[in-house]
Amino acid sequence: MRSGLSQSTQMRQDLKINPRLYQAMDLLYMPLLDLQQHLKQELLNNPFLDLVEDDEEEEGDETEEELEALAEEPEKPEKDEIDWEEILLEGFDAGGHREEREEREHFETVTVEARDLGDHLRDQLALLELTPRQALIGDEFIGNINDDGYLATTVAEIVVALNDMARHAADAAGRDISEDMLYTNAEGEDTLTIIQTLDPPGVAARDLKECLLLQLREAGLLQSVPYRLVSDCFDELINHRWSEISKRFGISATDVQAAADEIAKLDPKPGLRYSSRSDNYIIPDLVVDKIDGQYHVFLNDANLPRLKLSKAYQEIARDKKKFDGENKEFISSKLNSANWMIQAIEQRRQTMLKVMHYIVDRQREFFEKGVQYLKPLTLREVAEVISMHESTVSRVTNEKYVQTPRGVLPLKFFFSSGLATADGEDVSARGIKAQLQTLVEDEDPKHPLTDQAIVNILRESGVQIARRTVAKYRDQLGVLPARMRKRV
Secondary structure, three states: OOOOOOOOOOOOOOOOOOHHHHHHHHHHHOOHHHHHHHHHHHHHHOOOEEEOOOOOOOOOOOOHHHHHHHHHOOOOOOOOOOOHHHHHHHOEOOOOOEOOOOOOOOOOOOOOOOOOHHHHHHHHHHOOOOOHHHHHHHHHHHOOEOOOOEEOOOHHHHHHHHHHHHHHHHHHHOOOOOHHHOOOHHHHHHHHHHHOOOOOOOOOEOOHHHHHHHHHHHOOOOOOHHHHHHHHOHHHHHOOOHHHHHHHHOOOHHHHHHHHHHHHOOOOOHHHHHOOOOOOOOOOOEEEEEEOOEEEEEEOOOOOOOEEEOHHHHHHHHOHHHOOHHHHHHHHHHHHHHHHHHHHHHHHHHHHHHHHHHHHHHOHHHHHHOHHHOOOEOHHHHHHHOOOOHHHHHHHHOOOEEEEOOEEEEHHHHOEOEEEEOOOOEEEHHHHHHHHHHHHHHOOOOOOOOHHHHHHHHHHOOEOOOHHHHHHHHHHOOOOOHHHHOOO
């Protein structure tokens, strides 16, 4: 084998996608808020784009071809000679003249940080009479409590970290550190006990069992049956082994279940009530309304910037002297981009309407009767009907929401696989889950439905389904097996 540089020729095919195609796909993918921000940015970047006012007629706007034709017309004398450089630097008003800009001071919007669980705990810690060492250890514990309210590390690891910091500080100051100056695990445990008395009850627990015990202790239930159940037979409790617990404690299964009901009222994630995560507000991209017995689809784009070609910069294209050389290249580029953006936004609107119209036609029974009547639907089916690629439909439905008479729903909600029925029709998997949920909610708690019993009931209604599929759907719904749903 020889090493070194060499040259060779070969033929190959490469698929190159126009950058504007990528942009068009991105526009389809964007939810409403993202698109709104994107268009505002385009308005800043492209001087040939302008906003359509509510009371403005757009009939006089010229297309790119018309503007180029204007540039080829014989030159006409104008009263005021246009200064090209001044135009580009200073901008225009609506009539094609330079804007008079006022000097204004602009302030950046500053987001105020919300207080979180750590802030809440440190406020309480500051009110306690602690030694400097306890305060330092306590602050270290609070820094290692996660959003759920649990201690995310061990006491030993906290102590090691504190001692490492103490040694580093002593080395930096050129001092020696003695053993009695180092922190101990006993100090850590004592301080953790203090932290665990803070609000919310159950905070700084190391596992679910300790979290529940802390809440029961705070409620003054140290001698209660619920406290004994969590403390002495936690595994049996979470597995609903009422009979075993009943025999072990010498109480009735009914009393065991009543105690378990009280435990179920406790908060398994006490820290979340102080979570700093901001709420995510959903703005639907589409609206479905029932008007005079018919379902109509509308785009919820009233707040979306409506774009048009800027009349101010159209004046530039009218001037043949300015429409040549580098100026012509700049104008052509911006005009092409502006025209393309306007067309791409309109194409996005039409595509979304086509997709939603088909969904409404296909899922009319859902809108009339509820989720149990949701029909199976795939992206490919929609794509074939509206004569578009499946990936295009996927982008249109991604992270998009629609406001309907049955609530605000993601577009993906309407797509699911199907199961066969006895009469040859298909039923949506989501509809089957809704039926399963209803069956469980209406069952006799003393005799809960097994998976096989649910299979039999669904088959009687014409749905062909396997027991393992019922078990899978039940798990996805968070429904426990029949043995663990049983009441005594």
